[in-house]
Amino acid sequence: PFGFALFYLRGVAPKVVKTIQMYKGVVPFIALQILALVIVGSNPSLVNYLPLRSSLVGDKAPPPKNPKLQYCLDDYIFNKLTADTNSLSYIANFENKSFNDFPEVWQKKVDSSIESAQKAVQMLKAAKAAELEVISEAQNYKPVLMSVRNSERQIRKQEERLEELKVLITQSKGKDAELEKRLDDKRQSILSELTGLKEEKPENWDNIFTEFAQLRDIETKSRTLFRRNADTAFQEIDNVILILESSEAFVSVENDILRVGDIMNNGDHGVAIDEIKRLTVQLGKITAASKVKSSLSKVRRELGKKNPKLEKALKSYNKALDSYYEMKDNLLKAESYLPELQSYQANLGNLISLRQLKEIPRDVALYLARCNSGHRDISLFF
Structure with a gap:
């Protein structure tokens, strides 16, 4: 703003307008910019939150099935289940209802929906338990991972230098003995350094990596099974409802x-x-x-x-x-x-089967905006 006032405005404004007057005019805008920087500096996630909120609550918001929303959507569902222990009572109530004269062909779908809903809850709890275990183990695993990955980067660089030296040595062979000796000495130095870098990697690194990868896989598999069962629970009952609504x-x-x-x-x-x-x-x-x-x-x-x-x-x-x-x-x-089937389906869609809704409810969208605006460390997956 100062540069704009000094160089641009000074060139187009009448001479009667003093430069100091221009500075006075831009001071409020500079103050607003500084205030914005202070706010963003004290709360960096706000930079992501505002556009995310605008996107998720807007008319063109992505559907709940959007892959980028799944992690936070799982968190939202789990937090709701934890906060309200009665939030799943509708599944048990629906299971206990009498369907004596209900056609068998659709009873199987209803039973499948109930079973899938119960499995979905179990898998979500298993996923969160696995996530906590991953977080706990990561405290010891991450420093080792960072050290190993750093060594591997240096090893790759040195190997690239070795390839370059091989070419130079080949080109200088028989032409310049002194240069050839210097290049060979450099090559031996790099080989020695490579040996040291390779020795920095823990001997049991492969086992450490495999064990941690198995923990991550348990979490990933549990989340996948949760989503699959939650979708099945909703879809099975939805198929029956669509048929009955066409009666x-x-x-x-x-x-x-x-x-x-x-x-x-x-x-x-x-x-x-x-x-x-x-x-x-x-x-x-x-x-x-x-x-x-x-x-x-x-x-x-x-x-x-x-x-x-x-x-x-x-x-x-x-x-x-x-x-x-x-x-x-x-x-x-x-x-x-x-009516009972529709009520059960609505309850599924309000919680464990949120993914099946066409639009994200506003309260869920606000939670997803907050959750996705923060930093999530994914370095443990590499």
Whole structure:
């Protein structure tokens, strides 16, 4: 600002404006800059926090599945579980509910969701325990790691120098005996230094590195299993909910399916094909209708052949009818459970299955901004 005031403003401002007046004008801006530097100097993470906060709470925020957010997202979930011991009670409550007349085909998915949710919690706790062990062991491991990596860097540099010397020695051979001797002496000196550097590495370094790597792998594997099980818990129940939510649309196509059978019995194959094409497009938008759509598509393909076999087409059509009425019966039995399933899914999405949400909740976004703005030491992974 002083330079700007002195060199630029002085050149464009009228002569009546004194240089000292220009300095007075920029003093407030300089003061603001100094204040900003003091704030940033006392709290360096603020430099990362503000843009991260703006990004995570904005309209174009990344989804919760963004790989860069996973470590802090795990931390957020674990802290919530630790702070509120009753935060997982909904899993036990849901497991204890009576699903006596619930269709078996979906009961398996519900059971799988509950089992995966319980495993997810176990894996998250295992990951945090492994992380604490890594932090504890790192106090002794990191100084050794830094020393070894430093020695390895020096070894690589000296080996590069050796290669250069080999070329120079080859080029000077038979031309300059004195130069050749100096180069050879230098080579011997580097070889001696290399020997010393290699001896600096602890004899049991490979074992030390392997043991610590195993600790890191336990943490990494536990985190991976936590995320996988948390995703499965949400997705399994989501599949059932999507089917049940399509119940009304599924029931509404019954007459259209029956009309296809009447058209086939009348021998109007071309009309039947057109009707099936229209119907399969409609069924494709209904989650519960996948089997019915598949069977009707077989009917359409058979009727579209040069010499169609009506008996084969009717067999596929009857299979479509059986699938339809079986699904309709299951939907009627299960529709009363939909609110409980939705409530369970919402609870999963609020905590252990946060990754499955389309958008990051504001309170989670603020936590992630704080967490990701700090420095995380990843040197132990190299």
